[in-house]
Amino acid sequence: MIEYKDITKVYGEDVKAVDDVSFTVEDGEIVVLLGPSGCGKTTLLRMVNRLESITEGDILLDGKSTSNLNEIELRRGIGYVIQSNGLFPNMTIEQNVTIVPHLLGWDKQKKEERYQKLMKLVGLDVEDFRKRFPHELSGGQQQRIGVIRALAADPPAMLMDEPFGALDPIIREKVQDEFLAIQKELHKTILFVSHDINEAIKMGDKIALMKDGQLMQYDTPANILQNPANEFVTQFVGQDRTIKSLSIHMVNDIYSQNKLKENKKLAKQVSLNTNLRDALGAILESKEQAVTVVNGQNETVGSLDFDGINQFISELTS
Template sequence: MIELDNLTKVFDTPKGAVVAADHISMSVPSGEICILLGPSGCGKTTTLKMINRIVKPTSGKVFINGEDTTGMNTQDLRRNIGYVIQQIGLFPNMTIEQNITVVPQLLGWDKARYRERARELMAMISMEPDAFLKRFPSELSGGQQQRIGVARALAADPPVMLMDEPFGAIDPINRAVIQDEFLKMQQELKKTIMFVSHDIDEAIKMGDQVAIFREGKLVQHSSPDDLLAAPKNAFVESFLGEDRTLKRLNLVKVHEVVSDEIATVSPGDTLETALGRIDDYGYQNAILMVNDQRQPVGLITRAKARTTKGYCRDHFENVPATVTLEDDLRKVASLMFAQDATWLPCVDDEGRVYGQITQRAMTHHLGSRFRAHEAASRNPDSAVKE
């Protein structure tokens, strides 16, 4: 959907020519988010602005859906590209409805259509239309204004969106909420998005692809998982930080690591049975007790099963935590640390036990990518054959 072909920008300054973007070539498939990431002054925002010609390229081409934009009318080009900036840029003398519908009106939409579109978008960004559409930007919080900025960019239903640090000025709590809402919208809308950020955690969370820039050059362009597992050089590795293995926790879902083998007991089983299953399955501390619907209702500890007689229903402890198949490993690790646990039960959408996830399985999964990368680095020929 978006293709950059040797895109270059050279600024003339009193001290001479400055290359802000140096022969940038990359593509973003339809429906994906590509995060442009790098230190200040690396060329990521200049590259973004050349796509809608806010910055005129010195050389190179931009293709959108296969069409060379070089000869396109600048206004037509911009009206078909949604644009969101950190400073939001709402028109202060216009109502929220007027702000959202600026581009549809310029495109000649009739009044009923663009007003309905405004209401639809307000619902999409979780803001009540009747409560906000007639207000002015000054009557909204910063986070609310940023949501309106996103809605305005989506108003004419553009296939492409450009976003320049759109959530950077928002406090961490609201930023996380807006990021989550935006990702939910993206699952439905499937826009093709280029998104400038300075936050590696945001890039990993939001991006299908991440492009790392340095001094005007594109250094690495890959999926977040590949980026973290196999940084191209020392600069990328240092930029990602020493905790890049931990950052991968955000990318891996429980269903990728979970084992469907899990020992359980029922409330009517004896503690002797529970102890036998703990020993048979190699659990160190406890076994899960489930009801007739196979939902977790308690834990039988090894200590209790070893020292007490009776039935599980009379001697169980509460289950400290469960995880779902769609939880990420960062949440799992946090729960394990908080509960001093080495494993947690995993449940499906109906709350029934699906399996278990263990610390050992998590560390093996995370480490396997790094070990493969190191092996490929030592023996490039084998990596090519694979």
């Protein structure tokens, strides 16, 4: 659990980078710090492992004030991922992945087991990559290594500063999905900085929306989209907030309300865990303006058309 308690940061005389921010990241949750550049989101993130100092207030990590902990030990106990991946060019992939366990003095066998487990976790070949160097890897592979390096010592909390920001859109989607799948297993407590509302909606259990160092709204993605707290939030989430909210709901949400239409064999099909945004896309592209819905066993459970989605959304916002 990460608790921000009345955090203020002042640069020089009176430039407030962060202004009295308080919120709590619960265990196993991803909280996205979202906002335009210069809003203080990265500063807030970097305060947790004391890369930035705090002028006023305190941050508690699992109930303990971070200001009383030893800096080095504190950092080794928190995973840290940055945009440019920050891999050490002089070290092999194996050395990069196991650097924190190495600093913590783990024995060889324990490091090796951890290395193998982590590589498998992100689907990279254990032997193929072991002796290679970061510059020999693609951007997506480098970022995966950056993520597992942060996971190496199995820290309960992770700080991720625009971790997927440098990847091209297709790879980014893929790495995001992979990361969410990993998180489903590991349940880390994660602070995640982003400037991209779509990424925030996708990745966040909650979103902390910042502006000029102040916390505008702290809520679930659905609530931020449906009940923006003020003018700034409305503007930031954009005119298409209804469409955006489609991407946080699954076809399964309609299915579980028993609101799918009758079974029909149609040209296009979607699965229960397709999000409504993608489902809508499939519907609009299909000739019949409807799609077949299948479950995990590939059995048809119903069909979905534009009216079905429209009805679901209007019930949400009403």
